[in-house]
Amino acid sequence: MHEKLNMTDHEKLKALMKKRGLNFHDIAKITGHSYQSVKTMLQPNKELPRWVKLVLYVWEGGEKEN
Secondary structure (H helix, E strand, C coil): CHHHHHCCHHHHHHHHHHHHCCCHHHHHHHHCCCHHHHHHHCCCCCCCCHHHHHHHHHHHHHHHHC
8 A cells, every 4th residue: 555655646547447457448438438538538648637536536545444
């Protein structure tokens, strides 16, 4: 958990996706976005959308409570 403090938001998202077994197709299905939109929104050279930052905030908070 402590190593997450030094991770970028993109690294945190990648870790969350790996832990949950998610890929871009899954995220597209869950969010109602197209696969191509998700792929574009989550490019490492772009700032993450606010909805992704909220997901990371909830995920981090949830793990701190456990």
